[in-house]
Amino acid sequence: MSYRSFKRVLGETSLERKCRFLFGACLLLLITASFWWYGEQTEKLIYKRNRTTGRVLVEAIMGLRHMEKLETREEFKEMVQSASESLRNQEYTWNSLRPEANRAPRDAIERAVLQRFKSGRAEEHDDGSGVEWTERHLPKHAVYEYYQAVRARGAVCVSCHQGVDRNPDLAENDLIAVIKVTIPDAPTQADLNYNKAVLLSTAIITVFLAMIAAYIIVRYVIVKPLKHLRDVSDAISHGDIQQRAEIRTGDEFEELGLAFNRMLRHLVAAQDDLLEANTSLDTKVDELAQLNMRLMEMNQLKSQFLTTMSHELRTPLNSIIGFSDVLSSIKSLDEKQQRYVLNIQKSGKMLLDMINDILDLAKIESGKMDVRLAAFRIEHVIGAQCDMAKPLAEKKNIDLETVIAPRLPELYQDQGKVQQILNNLLSNAIKFTPEGGRIVISARQNASGELELVVSDTGVGIAPEDQTQIFEKFRQGETVVPSGDPLTREYSGTGLGLSIVRELCRLLGGDVTLQSEVGRGSTFTVRLPFVLARSPRLQLATPKEELVRAFEYERTQLAET
Secondary structure (H helix, E strand, O other), X not given: OOHHHHHHHHHOOOHHHHHHHHHXXXXXXXXXXXXXXXXXXXXXXXXXXXHHHHHHHHHHHHHHHHHHHHOOOHHHHHHHHHHHHHHHOOOOEEEEEOOOHHHOOOOHHHHHXXXXXHOOOOEEOOOOOOOEEEEEEEOOOOEEEEEXXXXXXXXXXXXXXXXXXXXXXXXXXOEEEEEEEEEEOHHHHHHHHHHHHHHHHHHHHHHHHHHXXXXXXXXXXXXXXXXHHHHHHHHHHOOOOOOOOOOOOOOHHHHHHHHHHHHHHHHHHHHHHHHHHHHHHHHHHHHHHHXXXXXXXXXXXXXXXXXXXXXXXHHHHHHHHHHHHHHHOOOOOOXXXXXXXXXXXXXXXXXXXXXXXHHHHHHHHHOOOOOOOEXXXXXXXXXXXXXXXXXXXXXXXOEEEEEEOOOOOOEEEOHHHHHHHHHHXXXXXXXXXXXXXEEEEEEEEOOOOEEEEEEEEOOOOOOHHHHOOOOOOOOOOOOEOOOOOOXXXXXXXXXXHHHHHHHHHHHOOOEEEEEEEOOOEEEEEEEEEOEOOOOOOOOOHHHHHHHHHHHHHHHHHHHHO
Protein backbone atom coordinates (compact mmCIF):
# COMPACT_ATOMS: atom_id res chain seq x y z
CA MET A 1 0.00 0.00 0.00
CA SER A 2 1.54 3.28 -1.12
CA TYR A 3 1.82 6.37 1.06
CA ARG A 4 -0.70 8.24 -1.12
CA SER A 5 -3.29 5.45 -0.77
CA PHE A 6 -2.65 5.21 2.97
CA LYS A 7 -3.07 8.97 3.31
CA ARG A 8 -6.31 8.86 1.30
CA VAL A 9 -7.69 6.09 3.52
CA LEU A 10 -6.77 7.82 6.79
CA GLY A 11 -6.94 11.50 5.96
CA GLU A 12 -9.66 11.83 3.32
CA THR A 13 -12.41 9.53 4.63
CA SER A 14 -15.15 10.05 7.16
CA LEU A 15 -14.59 9.71 10.89
CA GLU A 16 -16.69 6.55 11.01
CA ARG A 17 -14.63 4.77 8.34
CA LYS A 18 -11.42 6.00 9.88
CA CYS A 19 -12.34 4.68 13.35
CA ARG A 20 -13.51 1.35 11.95
CA PHE A 21 -10.36 0.95 9.89
CA LEU A 22 -7.97 1.85 12.70
CA PHE A 23 -9.85 -0.12 15.35
CA GLY A 24 -10.19 -3.14 13.08
CA ALA A 25 -6.53 -3.08 12.05
CA CYS A 26 -5.30 -2.79 15.63
CA LEU A 27 -7.74 -5.46 16.83
CA LEU A 28 -6.71 -7.80 14.01
CA LEU A 29 -3.05 -7.39 14.87
CA LEU A 30 -3.64 -7.96 18.59
CA ILE A 31 -5.84 -11.02 18.09
CA THR A 32 -3.48 -12.49 15.48
CA ALA A 33 -0.47 -12.00 17.75
CA SER A 34 -2.23 -13.43 20.81
CA PHE A 35 -3.57 -16.51 19.00
CA TRP A 36 -0.23 -17.10 17.28
CA TRP A 37 1.54 -16.95 20.63
CA TYR A 38 -1.03 -19.31 22.15
CA GLY A 39 -0.59 -21.77 19.26
CA GLU A 40 3.18 -21.71 19.60
CA GLN A 41 2.97 -22.39 23.32
CA THR A 42 0.53 -25.25 22.73
CA GLU A 43 2.85 -26.78 20.12
CA LYS A 44 5.78 -26.53 22.53
CA LEU A 45 3.73 -28.29 25.24
CA ILE A 46 2.83 -31.11 22.85
CA TYR A 47 6.46 -31.61 21.81
CA LYS A 48 7.47 -31.52 25.45
CA ARG A 49 4.91 -34.25 26.13
CA ASN A 50 6.48 -36.37 23.34
CA ARG A 51 9.87 -35.80 24.91
CA THR A 52 8.58 -36.89 28.31
CA THR A 53 6.91 -39.94 26.75
CA GLY A 54 10.17 -40.92 25.07
CA ARG A 55 12.09 -40.62 28.32
CA VAL A 56 9.52 -42.73 30.18
CA LEU A 57 9.68 -45.37 27.46
CA VAL A 58 13.49 -45.43 27.59
CA GLU A 59 13.40 -45.90 31.36
CA ALA A 60 10.83 -48.69 31.02
CA ILE A 61 12.81 -50.40 28.27
CA MET A 62 16.02 -50.24 30.31
CA GLY A 63 14.25 -51.61 33.37
CA LEU A 64 12.69 -54.54 31.50
CA ARG A 65 15.98 -55.40 29.74
CA HIS A 66 17.85 -55.53 33.03
CA MET A 67 15.13 -57.61 34.67
CA GLU A 68 15.11 -60.05 31.74
CA LYS A 69 18.87 -60.54 31.95
CA LEU A 70 19.26 -60.59 35.72
CA GLU A 71 16.09 -62.26 37.02
CA THR A 72 16.57 -66.02 37.62
CA ARG A 73 13.36 -66.95 39.48
CA GLU A 74 10.62 -68.37 37.25
CA GLU A 75 7.68 -66.62 38.89
CA PHE A 76 9.33 -63.21 38.38
CA LYS A 77 10.38 -64.07 34.84
CA GLU A 78 6.71 -64.53 33.93
CA MET A 79 5.86 -61.13 35.42
CA VAL A 80 8.73 -59.52 33.52
CA GLN A 81 7.65 -61.18 30.30
CA SER A 82 4.06 -60.00 30.83
CA ALA A 83 5.20 -56.44 31.41
CA SER A 84 7.42 -56.66 28.35
CA GLU A 85 4.48 -57.84 26.22
CA SER A 86 2.32 -55.01 27.56
CA LEU A 87 5.04 -52.49 26.67
CA ARG A 88 5.44 -53.94 23.18
CA ASN A 89 1.73 -53.36 22.51
CA GLN A 90 2.32 -49.57 22.66
CA GLU A 91 2.67 -47.68 19.35
CA TYR A 92 6.40 -47.25 19.32
CA THR A 93 9.60 -49.00 18.22
CA TRP A 94 13.02 -48.88 19.67
CA ASN A 95 16.56 -49.98 19.04
CA SER A 96 19.98 -49.26 20.50
CA LEU A 97 22.96 -47.59 18.88
CA ARG A 98 26.27 -48.99 20.10
CA PRO A 99 29.58 -47.16 19.90
CA GLU A 100 31.52 -50.30 18.98
CA ALA A 101 32.93 -50.33 15.45
CA ASN A 102 31.40 -53.72 14.63
CA ARG A 103 27.91 -52.44 15.56
CA ALA A 104 27.93 -49.17 13.61
CA PRO A 105 24.69 -47.12 13.10
CA ARG A 106 22.61 -47.54 10.00
CA ASP A 107 22.85 -44.06 8.43
CA ALA A 108 24.77 -40.81 8.66
CA ILE A 109 22.16 -39.19 10.92
CA GLU A 110 22.49 -41.92 13.51
CA ARG A 111 26.28 -41.67 13.27
CA ALA A 112 26.04 -37.92 13.87
CA VAL A 113 23.77 -38.48 16.88
CA LEU A 114 26.14 -41.09 18.31
CA GLN A 115 29.13 -38.81 17.77
CA ARG A 116 27.25 -36.01 19.53
CA PHE A 117 26.73 -38.16 22.62
CA LYS A 118 30.36 -39.33 22.53
CA SER A 119 31.64 -35.76 22.50
CA GLY A 120 29.31 -34.71 25.34
CA ARG A 121 27.48 -32.06 23.25
CA ALA A 122 24.01 -33.48 23.78
CA GLU A 123 21.36 -31.65 25.82
CA GLU A 124 20.43 -32.62 29.38
CA HIS A 125 17.01 -32.65 30.97
CA ASP A 126 16.32 -29.61 33.11
CA ASP A 127 15.37 -31.66 36.19
CA GLY A 128 19.01 -32.01 37.27
CA SER A 129 19.18 -35.75 36.59
CA GLY A 130 22.05 -35.39 34.12
CA VAL A 131 20.30 -37.56 31.53
CA GLU A 132 21.49 -36.69 28.01
CA TRP A 133 19.04 -36.61 25.14
CA THR A 134 18.30 -35.30 21.70
CA GLU A 135 15.38 -35.55 19.29
CA ARG A 136 14.37 -35.42 15.63
CA HIS A 137 11.07 -34.55 13.92
CA LEU A 138 10.43 -36.22 10.58
CA PRO A 139 7.22 -34.67 9.15
CA LYS A 140 7.61 -36.54 5.85
CA HIS A 141 7.62 -39.91 7.64
CA ALA A 142 5.17 -38.72 10.35
CA VAL A 143 7.44 -39.99 13.17
CA TYR A 144 9.17 -38.53 16.19
CA GLU A 145 12.59 -39.93 17.23
CA TYR A 146 13.87 -39.61 20.77
CA TYR A 147 17.50 -40.48 21.60
CA GLN A 148 18.79 -40.96 25.16
CA ALA A 149 22.31 -41.91 26.24
CA VAL A 150 23.01 -44.91 28.49
CA ARG A 151 26.24 -44.53 30.46
CA ALA A 152 28.07 -46.68 32.98
CA ARG A 153 27.00 -45.33 36.37
CA GLY A 154 28.96 -46.71 39.32
CA ALA A 155 31.38 -49.61 39.75
CA VAL A 156 28.66 -52.29 39.72
CA CYS A 157 27.42 -51.13 36.31
CA VAL A 158 31.00 -51.02 34.96
CA SER A 159 31.90 -54.51 36.16
CA CYS A 160 28.64 -55.98 34.87
CA HIS A 161 28.90 -54.54 31.38
CA GLN A 162 32.60 -55.39 31.10
CA GLY A 163 31.60 -59.02 31.18
CA VAL A 164 28.31 -58.87 29.33
CA ASP A 165 29.53 -56.65 26.50
CA ARG A 166 33.01 -58.14 26.51
CA ASN A 167 34.50 -54.69 26.83
CA PRO A 168 37.27 -54.79 29.41
CA ASP A 169 38.21 -51.14 28.64
CA LEU A 170 34.85 -49.81 29.83
CA ALA A 171 35.28 -47.12 32.45
CA GLU A 172 32.86 -45.26 34.69
CA ASN A 173 30.65 -42.70 32.84
CA ASP A 174 31.57 -44.14 29.44
CA LEU A 175 28.88 -44.36 26.78
CA ILE A 176 27.41 -47.85 26.66
CA ALA A 177 24.63 -47.27 24.11
CA VAL A 178 22.10 -44.76 22.80
CA ILE A 179 18.46 -45.83 23.01
CA LYS A 180 16.42 -44.64 20.04
CA VAL A 181 12.63 -44.54 20.51
CA THR A 182 10.49 -43.92 17.43
CA ILE A 183 6.94 -42.73 18.11
CA PRO A 184 4.33 -42.22 15.37
CA ASP A 185 3.78 -38.45 14.97
CA ALA A 186 0.61 -38.54 12.89
CA PRO A 187 -1.83 -38.36 15.87
CA THR A 188 0.19 -35.51 17.34
CA GLN A 189 0.20 -33.59 14.06
CA ALA A 190 -3.52 -34.24 13.68
CA ASP A 191 -4.11 -32.81 17.15
CA LEU A 192 -1.92 -29.81 16.30
CA ASN A 193 -3.76 -29.17 13.04
CA TYR A 194 -7.10 -29.48 14.79
CA ASN A 195 -5.93 -27.08 17.49
CA LYS A 196 -4.73 -24.59 14.82
CA ALA A 197 -8.05 -24.84 12.99
CA VAL A 198 -9.93 -24.18 16.22
CA LEU A 199 -7.66 -21.22 17.01
CA LEU A 200 -8.07 -19.77 13.50
CA SER A 201 -11.85 -20.17 13.61
CA THR A 202 -12.00 -18.62 17.05
CA ALA A 203 -9.82 -15.70 15.87
CA ILE A 204 -12.02 -15.08 12.81
CA ILE A 205 -15.20 -15.19 14.88
CA THR A 206 -13.63 -12.92 17.51
CA VAL A 207 -12.52 -10.39 14.89
CA PHE A 208 -15.94 -10.47 13.23
CA LEU A 209 -17.77 -9.93 16.52
CA ALA A 210 -15.28 -7.23 17.54
CA MET A 211 -15.82 -5.40 14.23
CA ILE A 212 -19.58 -5.53 14.75
CA ALA A 213 -19.12 -4.17 18.28
CA ALA A 214 -16.75 -1.47 16.98
CA TYR A 215 -19.24 -0.52 14.27
CA ILE A 216 -22.06 -0.17 16.81
CA ILE A 217 -19.89 1.77 19.28
CA VAL A 218 -18.43 4.12 16.68
CA ARG A 219 -21.72 4.72 14.87
CA TYR A 220 -24.01 5.27 17.85
CA VAL A 221 -21.63 6.51 20.56
CA ILE A 222 -19.21 8.70 18.56
CA VAL A 223 -20.55 9.45 15.09
CA LYS A 224 -24.24 9.96 15.89
CA PRO A 225 -23.69 13.03 18.19
CA LEU A 226 -21.23 14.48 15.68
CA LYS A 227 -23.69 14.01 12.81
CA HIS A 228 -26.34 15.74 14.91
CA LEU A 229 -24.00 18.70 15.45
CA ARG A 230 -23.24 18.76 11.72
CA ASP A 231 -26.95 18.75 10.81
CA VAL A 232 -27.61 21.59 13.25
CA SER A 233 -24.69 23.63 11.88
CA ASP A 234 -25.89 23.01 8.28
CA ALA A 235 -29.37 24.21 9.20
CA ILE A 236 -27.91 27.32 10.85
CA SER A 237 -25.74 28.01 7.80
CA HIS A 238 -28.93 27.98 5.69
CA GLY A 239 -30.54 30.62 7.90
CA ASP A 240 -32.40 28.59 10.54
CA ILE A 241 -30.78 30.21 13.57
CA GLN A 242 -33.42 28.79 15.93
CA GLN A 243 -31.88 25.31 15.75
CA ARG A 244 -30.13 24.00 18.88
CA ALA A 245 -28.05 20.90 19.60
CA GLU A 246 -29.91 18.29 21.68
CA ILE A 247 -27.41 15.71 22.94
CA ARG A 248 -28.26 13.75 26.10
CA THR A 249 -25.34 11.37 26.49
CA GLY A 250 -24.03 12.55 29.86
CA ASP A 251 -20.44 12.71 28.61
CA GLU A 252 -18.10 15.05 26.75
CA PHE A 253 -20.41 15.10 23.73
CA GLU A 254 -23.18 16.61 25.84
CA GLU A 255 -20.71 19.23 27.12
CA LEU A 256 -19.74 19.91 23.49
CA GLY A 257 -23.40 20.37 22.57
CA LEU A 258 -23.92 22.81 25.45
CA ALA A 259 -20.82 24.76 24.42
CA PHE A 260 -22.10 24.79 20.82
CA ASN A 261 -25.45 26.21 21.99
CA ARG A 262 -23.71 28.88 24.06
CA MET A 263 -21.59 29.86 21.09
CA LEU A 264 -24.70 29.99 18.91
CA ARG A 265 -26.48 32.27 21.37
CA HIS A 266 -23.47 34.59 21.42
CA LEU A 267 -23.38 34.59 17.60
CA VAL A 268 -27.10 35.42 17.38
CA ALA A 269 -26.66 38.24 19.89
CA ALA A 270 -23.62 39.51 18.00
CA GLN A 271 -25.56 39.30 14.73
CA ASP A 272 -28.39 41.36 16.21
CA ASP A 273 -25.90 43.94 17.45
CA LEU A 274 -24.25 43.95 14.03
CA LEU A 275 -27.58 44.48 12.27
CA GLU A 276 -28.37 47.34 14.60
CA ALA A 277 -24.91 48.82 14.02
CA ASN A 278 -25.32 48.41 10.24
CA THR A 279 -28.66 50.20 10.36
CA SER A 280 -27.12 53.03 12.33
CA LEU A 281 -24.14 53.05 9.97
CA ASP A 282 -26.42 53.27 6.93
CA THR A 283 -28.10 56.28 8.50
CA LYS A 284 -24.73 57.90 9.19
CA VAL A 285 -23.55 57.11 5.66
CA ASP A 286 -26.64 58.78 4.23
CA GLU A 287 -26.05 61.82 6.41
CA LEU A 288 -22.38 61.87 5.43
CA ALA A 289 -23.28 61.62 1.74
CA GLN A 290 -25.63 64.57 2.09
CA LEU A 291 -22.94 66.54 3.92
CA ASN A 292 -20.43 65.65 1.20
CA MET A 293 -22.81 66.93 -1.44
CA ARG A 294 -23.26 70.15 0.50
CA LEU A 295 -19.49 70.44 0.97
CA MET A 296 -18.92 69.95 -2.74
CA GLU A 297 -21.48 72.64 -3.52
CA MET A 298 -19.98 74.98 -0.93
CA ASN A 299 -16.49 74.29 -2.25
CA GLN A 300 -17.59 75.11 -5.78
CA LEU A 301 -19.29 78.28 -4.55
CA LYS A 302 -16.13 79.17 -2.63
CA SER A 303 -13.91 78.64 -5.67
CA GLN A 304 -16.25 80.67 -7.88
CA PHE A 305 -16.45 83.42 -5.29
CA LEU A 306 -12.67 83.55 -4.81
CA THR A 307 -12.05 83.61 -8.55
CA THR A 308 -14.65 86.30 -9.19
CA MET A 309 -13.59 88.37 -6.21
CA SER A 310 -9.90 88.10 -7.10
CA HIS A 311 -10.51 89.20 -10.68
CA GLU A 312 -12.75 92.06 -9.52
CA LEU A 313 -10.17 93.19 -6.96
CA ARG A 314 -7.14 92.94 -9.22
CA THR A 315 -8.45 95.56 -11.71
CA PRO A 316 -8.83 98.46 -9.24
CA LEU A 317 -5.77 97.25 -7.31
CA ASN A 318 -3.59 97.42 -10.41
CA SER A 319 -4.95 100.93 -11.01
CA ILE A 320 -4.05 101.92 -7.44
CA ILE A 321 -0.53 100.52 -7.81
CA GLY A 322 -0.13 102.20 -11.21
CA PHE A 323 -1.28 105.62 -9.97
CA SER A 324 0.95 105.25 -6.89
CA ASP A 325 3.90 104.65 -9.23
CA VAL A 326 2.95 107.86 -11.10
CA LEU A 327 2.69 109.79 -7.84
CA SER A 328 6.06 108.51 -6.64
CA SER A 329 7.68 109.95 -9.80
CA ILE A 330 6.49 113.50 -8.98
CA LYS A 331 9.45 115.40 -7.53
CA SER A 332 7.40 118.13 -5.90
CA LEU A 333 6.11 115.80 -3.17
CA ASP A 334 7.42 116.46 0.29
CA GLU A 335 8.82 113.74 2.56
CA LYS A 336 5.50 113.02 4.26
CA GLN A 337 3.66 112.65 0.94
CA GLN A 338 6.38 110.34 -0.41
CA ARG A 339 6.00 108.17 2.69
CA TYR A 340 2.25 107.97 2.09
CA VAL A 341 2.79 107.01 -1.55
CA LEU A 342 5.32 104.34 -0.49
CA ASN A 343 2.82 102.88 1.98
CA ILE A 344 0.19 102.78 -0.80
CA GLN A 345 2.61 100.89 -3.09
CA LYS A 346 3.70 98.48 -0.36
CA SER A 347 0.16 97.69 0.81
CA GLY A 348 -1.10 97.37 -2.77
CA LYS A 349 1.64 94.91 -3.75
CA MET A 350 1.06 92.92 -0.54
CA LEU A 351 -2.65 92.74 -1.28
CA LEU A 352 -1.92 91.77 -4.91
CA ASP A 353 0.33 88.92 -3.71
CA MET A 354 -2.47 87.68 -1.45
CA ILE A 355 -4.95 87.79 -4.31
CA ASN A 356 -2.51 85.92 -6.58
CA ASP A 357 -2.10 83.23 -3.91
CA ILE A 358 -5.85 82.83 -3.63
CA LEU A 359 -6.15 82.58 -7.42
CA ASP A 360 -3.37 79.98 -7.61
CA LEU A 361 -5.04 77.92 -4.91
CA ALA A 362 -8.39 78.11 -6.67
CA LYS A 363 -6.78 76.94 -9.93
CA ILE A 364 -5.06 74.04 -8.20
CA GLU A 365 -8.26 72.90 -6.50
CA SER A 366 -10.28 73.15 -9.70
CA GLY A 367 -7.63 71.24 -11.68
CA LYS A 368 -7.05 74.15 -14.05
CA MET A 369 -3.41 74.65 -13.15
CA ASP A 370 -1.36 73.93 -16.26
CA VAL A 371 2.13 72.39 -16.23
CA ARG A 372 4.50 73.81 -18.83
CA LEU A 373 7.52 71.53 -19.09
CA ALA A 374 10.90 72.88 -20.15
CA ALA A 375 14.58 72.11 -19.61
CA PHE A 376 16.50 74.41 -17.23
CA ARG A 377 19.28 74.44 -14.63
CA ILE A 378 18.35 74.57 -10.96
CA GLU A 379 21.44 76.73 -10.26
CA HIS A 380 19.97 79.53 -12.39
CA VAL A 381 16.62 79.38 -10.60
CA ILE A 382 18.23 79.46 -7.16
CA GLY A 383 20.49 82.35 -8.17
CA ALA A 384 17.60 84.40 -9.58
CA GLN A 385 15.37 83.86 -6.53
CA CYS A 386 18.21 84.68 -4.13
CA ASP A 387 18.90 87.90 -6.04
CA MET A 388 15.23 88.86 -5.72
CA ALA A 389 15.12 88.03 -2.00
CA LYS A 390 18.49 89.55 -1.13
CA PRO A 391 17.16 93.12 -0.54
CA LEU A 392 14.63 91.86 2.00
CA ALA A 393 17.30 89.72 3.68
CA GLU A 394 19.77 92.60 3.84
CA LYS A 395 17.08 94.83 5.31
CA LYS A 396 16.84 92.42 8.29
CA ASN A 397 20.60 91.78 8.28
CA ILE A 398 20.02 88.08 7.42
CA ASP A 399 22.89 86.08 5.93
CA LEU A 400 21.67 84.32 2.73
CA GLU A 401 23.85 81.40 1.53
CA THR A 402 23.58 78.82 -1.26
CA VAL A 403 25.15 75.33 -1.34
CA ILE A 404 24.70 73.63 -4.73
CA ALA A 405 26.19 70.23 -5.50
CA PRO A 406 28.36 70.18 -8.64
CA ARG A 407 27.30 68.51 -11.90
CA LEU A 408 23.59 68.28 -11.13
CA PRO A 409 21.51 66.99 -14.06
CA GLU A 410 19.33 69.34 -16.01
CA LEU A 411 15.69 69.50 -14.90
CA TYR A 412 12.77 68.90 -17.21
CA GLN A 413 10.03 70.52 -15.13
CA ASP A 414 7.78 73.57 -14.94
CA GLN A 415 10.32 76.30 -14.24
CA GLY A 416 7.73 78.86 -13.15
CA LYS A 417 6.26 76.58 -10.51
CA VAL A 418 9.72 75.59 -9.21
CA GLN A 419 10.48 79.32 -8.91
CA GLN A 420 7.20 79.86 -7.06
CA ILE A 421 8.00 77.00 -4.63
CA LEU A 422 11.43 78.44 -3.90
CA ASN A 423 10.05 82.00 -3.66
CA ASN A 424 7.38 80.99 -1.13
CA LEU A 425 9.92 79.07 1.00
CA LEU A 426 12.41 81.97 0.90
CA SER A 427 9.72 84.54 1.73
CA ASN A 428 8.55 82.36 4.61
CA ALA A 429 12.11 81.93 5.92
CA ILE A 430 12.86 85.68 5.76
CA LYS A 431 9.53 86.51 7.40
CA PHE A 432 10.06 84.20 10.41
CA THR A 433 13.84 84.66 10.85
CA PRO A 434 14.79 87.47 13.26
CA GLU A 435 17.46 90.06 12.48
CA GLY A 436 21.00 88.72 12.34
CA GLY A 437 19.79 85.24 11.38
CA ARG A 438 20.94 82.88 8.66
CA ILE A 439 19.22 81.17 5.71
CA VAL A 440 20.85 78.40 3.65
CA ILE A 441 19.51 77.15 0.30
CA SER A 442 21.05 73.86 -0.87
CA ALA A 443 20.45 71.59 -3.85
CA ARG A 444 21.66 67.99 -4.28
CA GLN A 445 20.72 64.64 -5.76
CA ASN A 446 19.56 62.01 -3.23
CA ALA A 447 20.04 58.24 -3.31
CA SER A 448 16.74 57.78 -5.17
CA GLY A 449 17.93 59.98 -8.04
CA GLU A 450 15.64 62.89 -7.14
CA LEU A 451 16.41 66.57 -6.67
CA GLU A 452 16.47 67.67 -3.03
CA LEU A 453 15.93 71.40 -2.59
CA VAL A 454 16.52 72.35 1.07
CA VAL A 455 15.72 75.73 2.67
CA SER A 456 16.87 75.97 6.31
CA ASP A 457 16.74 78.98 8.61
CA THR A 458 17.52 79.98 12.18
CA GLY A 459 14.09 81.45 12.78
CA VAL A 460 11.52 81.04 15.53
CA GLY A 461 10.80 77.40 14.66
CA ILE A 462 7.49 75.53 14.70
CA ALA A 463 6.06 73.67 17.68
CA PRO A 464 5.57 69.89 17.22
CA GLU A 465 1.80 70.18 17.66
CA ASP A 466 1.66 72.73 14.79
CA GLN A 467 3.89 70.84 12.34
CA THR A 468 1.06 68.53 11.23
CA GLN A 469 -1.15 71.54 10.38
CA ILE A 470 1.39 73.98 8.97
CA PHE A 471 0.76 72.84 5.36
CA GLU A 472 -2.99 73.33 5.64
CA LYS A 473 -4.73 76.33 4.13
CA PHE A 474 -5.01 79.57 6.10
CA ARG A 475 -2.65 78.27 8.80
CA GLN A 476 0.37 79.77 10.53
CA GLY A 477 2.20 78.77 13.65
CA GLU A 478 0.52 79.73 16.92
CA THR A 479 2.53 82.97 17.31
CA VAL A 480 0.48 85.96 18.47
CA VAL A 481 1.22 89.56 19.10
CA PRO A 482 2.36 90.66 22.54
CA SER A 483 -1.13 91.93 23.36
CA GLY A 484 -2.23 88.31 23.74
CA ASP A 485 -5.14 88.37 21.27
CA PRO A 486 -5.25 84.84 19.79
CA LEU A 487 -7.04 86.06 16.66
CA THR A 488 -4.27 88.55 15.83
CA ARG A 489 -1.15 87.13 14.14
CA GLU A 490 2.30 88.56 14.73
CA TYR A 491 3.23 87.96 11.07
CA SER A 492 1.13 89.14 8.14
CA GLY A 493 -0.07 86.90 5.35
CA THR A 494 -2.94 84.64 4.35
CA GLY A 495 -1.35 81.40 5.53
CA LEU A 496 -1.52 79.96 2.00
CA GLY A 497 2.18 79.98 1.11
CA LEU A 498 3.12 76.54 2.46
CA SER A 499 -0.18 75.06 1.33
CA ILE A 500 0.56 76.23 -2.22
CA VAL A 501 4.10 74.80 -1.92
CA ARG A 502 2.72 71.39 -1.01
CA GLU A 503 0.13 71.39 -3.80
CA LEU A 504 2.70 72.49 -6.37
CA CYS A 505 5.13 69.78 -5.23
CA ARG A 506 2.41 67.18 -5.68
CA LEU A 507 1.56 68.63 -9.07
CA LEU A 508 5.22 68.27 -10.11
CA GLY A 509 5.44 64.65 -8.90
CA GLY A 510 7.25 65.35 -5.62
CA ASP A 511 6.62 66.21 -2.00
CA VAL A 512 7.77 68.51 0.80
CA THR A 513 8.73 67.67 4.39
CA LEU A 514 9.50 69.70 7.50
CA GLN A 515 11.95 69.40 10.37
CA SER A 516 11.71 72.11 13.00
CA GLU A 517 12.49 72.91 16.62
CA VAL A 518 11.14 75.89 18.51
CA GLY A 519 13.80 78.57 18.98
CA ARG A 520 16.33 76.90 16.64
CA GLY A 521 14.76 77.19 13.21
CA SER A 522 13.12 75.12 10.49
CA THR A 523 14.26 73.05 7.52
CA PHE A 524 11.97 72.49 4.51
CA THR A 525 13.01 69.75 2.07
CA VAL A 526 11.47 69.61 -1.41
CA ARG A 527 11.94 66.43 -3.46
CA LEU A 528 11.25 66.58 -7.18
CA PRO A 529 12.03 64.23 -10.08
CA PHE A 530 14.57 65.61 -12.52
CA VAL A 531 12.30 64.61 -15.40
CA LEU A 532 8.52 64.86 -15.10
CA ALA A 533 7.15 62.25 -17.47
CA ARG A 534 3.50 63.29 -17.18
CA SER A 535 1.40 65.77 -15.28
CA PRO A 536 0.04 64.25 -12.04
CA ARG A 537 -3.60 64.79 -11.20
CA LEU A 538 -4.46 65.96 -7.74
CA GLN A 539 -7.00 63.96 -5.77
CA LEU A 540 -10.52 65.31 -6.04
CA ALA A 541 -11.11 64.69 -2.35
CA THR A 542 -8.40 67.18 -1.35
CA PRO A 543 -10.62 70.32 -1.53
CA LYS A 544 -13.30 68.65 0.58
CA GLU A 545 -10.79 67.55 3.19
CA GLU A 546 -9.28 71.00 3.38
CA LEU A 547 -12.71 72.62 3.65
CA VAL A 548 -13.73 70.30 6.48
CA ARG A 549 -10.48 71.04 8.29
CA ALA A 550 -11.02 74.77 7.79
CA PHE A 551 -14.54 74.56 9.24
CA GLU A 552 -13.28 72.56 12.21
CA TYR A 553 -10.47 75.06 12.79
CA GLU A 554 -12.84 78.04 12.66
CA ARG A 555 -15.24 76.26 15.01
CA THR A 556 -12.37 75.62 17.44
CA GLN A 557 -11.24 79.24 17.31
CA LEU A 558 -14.76 80.50 17.95
CA ALA A 559 -15.20 78.07 20.84
CA GLU A 560 -11.96 79.28 22.44
CA THR A 561 -13.11 82.92 22.23
